[in-house]
Amino acid sequence: MPGTPQVSEAFELLRQGRDAxxxxxxxxxxxxxxxxxxxxETLGDVREKLGDKAGAIDAYLxxxxxxxxxxxLQRALGVLELMLIVDENSIDAxxxxxxxxxxxxxxxxxxxxxxxxxxxxxxxxxxxxxxxxKVEPAVLDMNGPVPNAAAALAVIxxxxxxxPAAAARIARALAGSLLSRRLADDARQVEARAAALESxxxxxxxxxxxxxxxxxxxxxxxxxxxxGAPSFSDDxxxxxxxxxxxxxxxxxxxx
Numbered sequence: 001m002p003g004t005p006q007v008s009e010a011f012e013l014l015r016q017g018r019d020a021x022x023x024x025x026x027x028x029x030x031x032x033x034x035x036x037x038x039x040x041e042t043l044g045d046v047r048e049k050l051g052d053k054a055g056a057i058d059a060y061l062x063x064x065x066x067x068x069x070x071x072x073l074q075r076a077l078g079v080l081e082l083m084l085i086v087d088e089n090s091i092d093a094x095x096x097x098x099x100x101x102x103x104x105x106x107x108x109x110x111x112x113x114x115x116x117x118x119x120x121x122x123x124x125x126x127x128x129x130x131x132x133x134k135v136e137p138a139v140l141d142m143n144g145p146v147p148n149a150a151a152a153l154a155v156i157x158x159x160x161x162x163x164p165a166a167a168a169r170i171a172r173a174l175a176g177s178l179l180s181r182r183l184a185d186d187a188r189q190v191e192a193r194a195a196a197l198e199s200x201x202x203x204x205x206x207x208x209x210x211x212x213x214x215x216x217x218x219x220x221x222x223x224x225x226x227x228g229a230p231s232f233s234d235d236x237x238x239x240x241x242x243x244x245x246x247x248x249x250x251x252x253x254x255x
Contacts, residue, residue: 004095005093006028006034007026009025010029013025019050022046023047023050026039026042026046027043030059035062037066037067037072040059040060040063041060044056044082044083057083057087057090060082060086061092064068064100065095068103071187073104076100077097080097083098088121089127090120091132091135092130098110098111098114098117098138098146099138100143101153102142110144111142111147111154111240112154114173115151116134117138118155118158118159119158121135121162121163122158122161133166136159136166136170139168139170139173144178145181146177149186149187152170152178155170156171156190156193157193164201165201167197168197168198171190171191171197174192175188175190177189232236
């Protein structure tokens with residue numbers, strides 16, 4: 001336990017159930033840049049208990065950063081589990097877990113976490129577009145290659161409903177990675193998924209040339225006329241009446 005007087009007092013207040021007072025002290029420790037992983041993790045617990053879920057996640061992420069620097073990767077994963085209790089759709093928690101598992105040499109676990117992050121991104125009503133956009137660079141920046149087509153497709157298919165363009169780009173990149181490792185069958189599966197996503201997007205968008213669209217917009221099957229001007233049919237009828245009148249005049253003269 002950190003030995004500063006403020007931290008010791010904060011922990012004592014927590015034991016007494018005086019959470020709000022303890023939080024104020026812990027916030028001051030963080031503000032003064034004297035917090036370590038234990039303080040940040042405890043602050044996360046207190047914030048969550050007091051209803052500040054976003055603040056709790058932020059504190060937990062800070063604790064994870066400290067723990068990773070110290071090489072305490074397993075404990076960092078434990079803190080990330082606390083984050084997921086607060087928000088099961090936390091993309092940040094999943095992406096941190098993927099990076100840590102990769103660092104631990106657990107490639108399968110890392111890609112499993114990436115698939116979970118992509119799935120969380122697919123919950124459009126629970127995550128923001130800004131959060132969802134974190135998935136693509138995290139996948140493409142992975143040092144370890146994707147193990148197989150199943151792992152690649154788990155990420156691609158989870159992200160596709162939210163961001164089909166990103167899913168298609170990921171598919172192309174992972175297909176290339178698989179092919180470079182001579183996993184031809186896996187590469188073909190992922191390449192086919194990329195082609196399907198791109199084809200679907202092309203079908204939904206207007207692929208016609210700007211000139212074709214302009215011409216279509218200017219086409220109007222019903223001619224626009226001035227409401228006050230006579231129509232062609234009215235004009236024809238008028239000429240017919242004039243001709244009839246001329247015929248009548250001629251008849252009168254002849255008589």
